[in-house]
Each structure stands twice: as C-alpha cells, then as structure tokens.
Amino acid sequence: MFAFLLAGDNVELALMELKGALRAEVGEIEVxxxxxxxxxxxxxxxxxxxxxxxxxxxxxxxxxxxGRVRVEIGGERRPVRLLxxxxxxxxxxxxxxxxxxxxxxxxxxxRVLVNLAEARRGERLLDPMCNVGGILIEAGLIxxxxxxxxxxxxxxxxxxxxxxxxxxxxxxxxTGRAEEVDEILDEPVxxxxxxxxxxxxxYIEGGPVERLLLNTLDALSEVVEGKVSLTAPVDAWEEVxxxxxxxxxxVRDRVHGSLTRVxxxxxx
Numbered sequence: 001m002f003a004f005l006l007a008g009d010n011v012e013l014a015l016m017e018l019k020g021a022l023r024a025e026v027g028e029i030e031v032x033x034x035x036x037x038x039x040x041x042x043x044x045x046x047x048x049x050x051x052x053x054x055x056x057x058x059x060x061x062x063x064x065x066x067g068r069v070r071v072e073i074g075g076e077r078r079p080v081r082l083l084x085x086x087x088x089x090x091x092x093x094x095x096x097x098x099x100x101x102x103x104x105x106x107x108x109x110x111r112v113l114v115n116l117a118e119a120r121r122g123e124r125l126l127d128p129m130c131n132v133g134g135i136l137i138e139a140g141l142i143x144x145x146x147x148x149x150x151x152x153x154x155x156x157x158x159x160x161x162x163x164x165x166x167x168x169x170x171x172x173x174x175t176g177r178a179e180e181v182d183e184i185l186d187e188p189v190x191x192x193x194x195x196x197x198x199x200x201x202x203y204i205e206g207g208p209v210e211r212l213l214l215n216t217l218d219a220l221s222e223v224v225e226g227k228v229s230l231t232a233p234v235d236a237w238e239e240v241x242x243x244x245x246x247x248x249x250x251v252r253d254r255v256h257g258s259l260t261r262v263x264x265x266x267x268x
Contacts, residue, residue: 001064002048003071003080004038007057011036012251013112013263014057020115020229020265025051034073039064049084054142056111060085092137098165099158105134105195109231111142113193116229116249116265119144123190126224128178128216133159135193140168147172147189149181179215182222192220194230198261210236214243221245221268229265237262244268 006014015031018038022029026047032039038058040048045063052061060082062071067081089107094100105113113135119125121143127135130148132155140146140163150156153175163171176184178194194216198209213232217240220228227248232240234252241247241264250264 001039001041002043002083003062003064003073003078004040004052004055005059005062005071006036006038007059007086010057010251010253013253016249016251016263016265017055017057017112017115018051020118021051021054024115024118024120025054032074037071037073039073045083052084053087054111054115055086056089056108056115058086089138092166094134097132097137097162099132099162101132101155101158103197104131107134107138109195110135110138110193112263113195113229113231114139114142114144116263117191117193117227119191119193124172124188126181126185126189126192126220127194128181128192128220129194129196130159130173131155131197133162135195136171137162137166137168139193140171141166144191145170145172147185149174149176149178149184151175151177178212179219181216182219185223188223188225190224191226192224192228194220194228196230196232198233198236208236209233210239213240217244217266217268224268226267227265228268229263231261231263234260234262237264241266 048061062080070077071080092107094104125139125144126147128149130150136146136148174184244266246267248265254260
C-alpha cells in the first residue's frame with residue numbers, strides 16, 4: 001500500500017493529475033482519498049516511484065506500514081516510509097529556460113496537462129499552440145515524443161532550442177495554425193494538451209479564445225486518438241464544453257484575483 005501526499009491549494013486538481021498519471025503508467029487502479037493523502041494498492045515500488053516522479057501536484061509517495069513517521073489515514077495514524085519525492089520543476093520556470101516568452105506555460109501546469117492527457121512513455125503528445133515549448137519540454141522529459149505546432153515561425157525555432165537544451169532528441173515541430181493541425185500532421189497522435197493564450201500578456205491569432213478553442217478542438221478530433229487536456233477561462237469553457245464528444249473531468253483553478261480558469265480533460 002502506498003500513500004501519495006497531495007500538494008497545492010487545489011486538492012481536486014492534484015487528485016485528477018494523480019489518477020491520470022496512474023492510468024498512463026499502470027492502467028486503471030482504485031484511489032482512496034483521505035484529506036490530502038491518496039492511498040493506492042497494487043503497485044510495485046518501481047511503479048509508485050515512476051508515478052510520483054512525473055507528478056507536479058504531489059509532494060512524495062510513502063510505503064504504508066513501515067518506518068517511524070506516522071501519517072493519519074482514515075482516522076488512524078499509520079507508520080510510513082518515504083519511497084520517493086517528486087521531481088524539482090522550478091528550475092524550468094519560463095524565465096530560466098534558454099528561450100523565454102512571458103506567456104509560455106510554466107512547468108507545473110505543463111506537467112499537470114501532460115498527466116491529465118494520460119500520455120504514455122513513447123507515445124506522441126501534441127501541443128497545437130506550443131509557444132516556446134513549455135508543455136513539450138515536460139512531455140519529453142517523462143519519455144513522450146513531443147509534437148508541436150505554432151503559428152509564429154520564430155517561436156518554432158526557439159522551441160527547438162529549448163528542447164535541445166533539455167536534451168530531448170526525438171520531437172516534431174511544425175509552423176502553422178492550431179485550427180489546421182489536421183492538415184499539418186502526417187500521422188495521428190495519442191494525446192494532446194492545450195494551453196491557449198488568454199492572459200494579460202498573451203498574443204491571440206484569429207480572434208476570441210473560445211473561437212480559437214472551438215476550431216482547434218474540431219481539428220484535434222481528426223488527429224488525436226486519445227484524450228485532450230486543456231485550459232480555458234470560465235466563460236469560454238461554458239461554450240467550448242458543449243462542442244466536445246465527452247468531458248472526462250473539469251476543475252476550476254484560480255490564477256489571480258481577476259482570472260479563474262477551468263482545467264479539463266475531453267474527448268474532442
């Protein structure tokens with residue numbers, strides 16, 4: 001039995017991410033939640049460590065029943081032993097990458113989106129609005145094959161420099177519009193993650209974010225074999241959710257005082 005210690009102020013999002021990572025690494029498995037502790041049975045030590053190393057919103061994983069430290073699980077203080085901690089992601093914040101853009105996806109959100117999309121190692125994960133590669137970097141570092149599309153050619157070149165800096169050797173990059181990704185790619189991808197530009201310093205090609213998302217999801221339905229994780233402002237999401245085949249999960253996440261976004265998983 002293993003106890004995953006969830007992190008951050010949005011426990012619902014942390015739990016969604018953990019479940020996505022578990023499905024990607026070991027398949028469907030039951031998770032029992034006790035406040036900030038998620039208990040999982042049926043894993044090996046290697047599998048539990050592999051899962052926590054790819055998470056952004058979990059502090060660590062503990063083996064239950066061993067050790068001197070005690071954690072309250074289901075009203076009982078159980079002995080636990082630290083097995084592994086999550087990877088340090090802060091070293092890859094946007095301003096610390098070789099190529100910086102202020103609206104590039106930060107590593108914690110990027111890693112969450114990759115896990116929500118349930119991207120498996122060796123599979124192709126697409127970001128159709130890749131900017132300078134924030135999502136692609138995190139996908140590549142956990143063993144996925146990053147596939148990026150970006151309308152600005154300069155940013156495609158800068159994305160490649162970022163990927164090479166983090167020693168990600170297998171990737172695919174294209175210059176083009178996200179809404180035309182079905183015409184750009186020669187072969188399908190297994191998963192996709194989308195963090196469209198909608199913040200204060202963002203650049204939007206092609207109109208309001210809801211229109212951009214609607215058109216992009218329509219194109220993604222032709223090339224994505226599995227799930228799509230995405231972010232959207234709350235108002236835009238209410239329109240977007242009506243257009244997809246199925247919503248697998250959604251949670252609200254406060255960004256700052258004037259902006260709350262929805263983070264969702266859909267089948268387009």
